[in-house]
Structures are given as structure tokens and as C-alpha cells.
Amino acid sequence: MARRTPTIPEATVARLPIYRRALVELDESSAINVSSERLAEMSGVNAAKVRKDLSYLGSYGTRGVGYDVDYLLFQVSRALGLNNDWPVAIVGSGNLGQALANYRGFTQRGFPVAALIDVDDKKVGATVHGIEVHHVDRLEDLVAELGIAIGIIATPAGAAQAVADRLVEAGIQSVLNFAPVVISVPDGVPLRQVDLATELQILSFYQQRNAASDR
């Protein structure tokens, strides 16, 4: 029987990778225990929220001692499904696709980039950071042969939806979209959309507020 996964709020899920990064850093500096206050500070979250979030994983820490770094790292990683490797295919081998293929930490965090895929015959057959570029005609075969779990879309906006449709049809488990366009996938297929300009707009808000209060 499958282990029951408790329901964890979406906002908590989004913070787990941030806690995990802090815990890896603590582990590398040989810390044994960590207080919720320290973890909060490292993660930019308040301590009460850290404690609440971790309670969803069944982690409560010990008064006066805090959390065991090793064990908490194990728990967070397990909750995130990082005890498995999830092979990734990147569709689009332009600058963004290449940057993603070379992004430190995809492989070390359990997301080995198994293939780059492109529509341009001139790019097919090349090797980018050790990863072969395949023709998009082989997309379905590659997903099956390489056991691709996650499809990353790094194509121009106009191609993104069609690529998403093919990835889903080929049996991919989830989709990460970097193309600057909103795409849709069937219910039940996890989808994250990263719009790089969103972050700039958020900065712009705070900048403008700072400028107004300086006047």
C-alpha cells in the first residue's frame, strides 16, 4: 500500500525548497541542530511560519535544542520527492535552453538533464554541456527511452503550447514553462510557469515606493 501523503498547503510546498537550501548549507557547515529562529532568518520567513510549515511534515523540533539538521533535511527532501531522480528534457536549445542545461544544481538536486530537444536541424547532433541535442521528431521516443519525468519548455512563445501538448501526450509527468506565454495542460498534470519579467515588475513596485518615500 502507498504511504499516505498528508495534504500540505500550496504555500508551504513552495517554501520547502527554500528550507531545504538552508538545511544543505547548515549541513555543509557541519551544524548538528538548528533553531526555528535561525532557519527562519536563513529563509526569509518568520519563525512561527517555519514551525507551522514543518509540523505538516511531522517535525516539531525539541524545546531549547531545535531541529536535527540531518533528519530534517531527510524529511524535507522526502516530502519533496527528492529521494528519486527525475530525469528532465529541455525543449528548445537556444540561449535559455543551454543556460538551463548548464544550471548548477539541477543534477545535484536530483534533476539530471537527460536530453535537449530542438526543431532546428542545424542544432541537432550537437552536444551542449555534455548533453546531446535531439530532433523534436523524436520527442515521444525520448520520453519513453530516457524515462523523462519533467519537460522544460524553453522555446519561443509561439511554439510553447504545441510542445506542451506533445509532452503531455508522450506521458510526461509535469511541465515547467519558461516561454513568455501562458499555456494550459490537462488537470492532474502539475505545471509551473516562470515569467522572468514578473520578478522585475515586483522590484519595480518596491523601487517606486522607495523613491516616493525619499521625496
Added chain:
Amino acid sequence: MARRTPTIPEATVARLPIYRRALVELDESSAINVSSERLAEMSGVNAAKVRKDLSYLGSYGTRGVGYDVDYLLFQVSRALGLNNDWPVAIVGSGNLGQALANYRGFTQRGFPVAALIDVDDKKVGATVHGIEVHHVDRLEDLVAELGIAIGIIATPAGAAQAVADRLVEAGIQSVLNFAPVVISVPDGVPLRQVDLATELQILSFYQQRNAASDR
């Protein structure tokens, strides 16, 4: 006297660019009005939250009609400070820096990329997507000469903190960090950190949950 900017919750600020994207799409399809339900659906947020978020901008819509698309787009853009242009410099002209320099929508959304900056003499003087690559020795001059508002860090992890320090020292207004390392800046300097592996970890969580419920 400066117009007083009302206090808008952080989570609301983070959703404003998402509403804006939906409104631009509606505007391009010549829609005159939009209901909070439709806006919610396009933004992946529930309708009550949309209404609450927009109320911070003083926007309440009209019962049975909804919001005026044009005017709401103006209000959201103004709140985000997008009625100004904010020139951007990208430090690091590797694949990621080049991908960002070529990202559709930075310029059209008011973030013209004014300069690429690199430490590698072999890259200096080149032109990438119409943008000149300058030597990092000129960073301070460039910030002043070009009126750079936002510094984007696309360097390897090891260089990121030193670059952030120089950007802040040079008078930059805010920092967007893509290097896979946590950096710090003085209080009052808006900072956003984008960790591309975070999104994959969030997908991994939902994938694992789906896999468990299929078993």
C-alpha cells in the same frame, strides 16, 4: 508632495504582474470589461482574492459589469511603477545573461536592457542581441552614465556577492539574482532571488503525490 503609496501586502504585489499579463491579453483581444471570475480564471487565483487584491488599488469594479479593462490595466501598471522605464544592466554574459538579454518582454514591459557586463576580456566589445558587452571595471561608470535602476546578476555563484556589493555601492536601486547562491544586500535595497531548481522541486512534490495516489 509625493503621492502616498498605500501599503499593499507582499503576496498581493507578487500577484499584480500576473493580473497585468491577463489584462494585456484581454486588451489585445479588444475586451472592454472583465469580471473578477474571468480574471481569476486567467490568473489561477480565486475570484474573492482577485477582488480583495484589486481593492488595495482602489479598484472595485461594477456589479454585473466587472472591471474596465483599460483603466484597470492603467491602475495595475501604475501601482507596479511601470509608467517609468527602468533601465537594466545584466552582469554575466554567459548563456543565462544572453538569454535574459534576449528575453521577449523585458523592453516592452519597461525594462530596457542597457548593458551587458562581463569580467572576460574576450567577451568585452561584442554585441549580443544589439546590446554591447562592457568590462566589469566600468560597472560604476555605466550605472551612472546609463541611469541603471536594476542590476541583474547572471554570474557563477562564486562571483555573485561581490557583484551585488559593487552594484549597491554604485547606487543601483534594486537587484535580481539568478546565481544559484543566496546573497545579501543592505536593508532598503529590494532584492529578488530566482533559484531555477526551486520550481523543479515544487513539481517533484506534486508528481510524487500523483504517483502515490495512482498506486
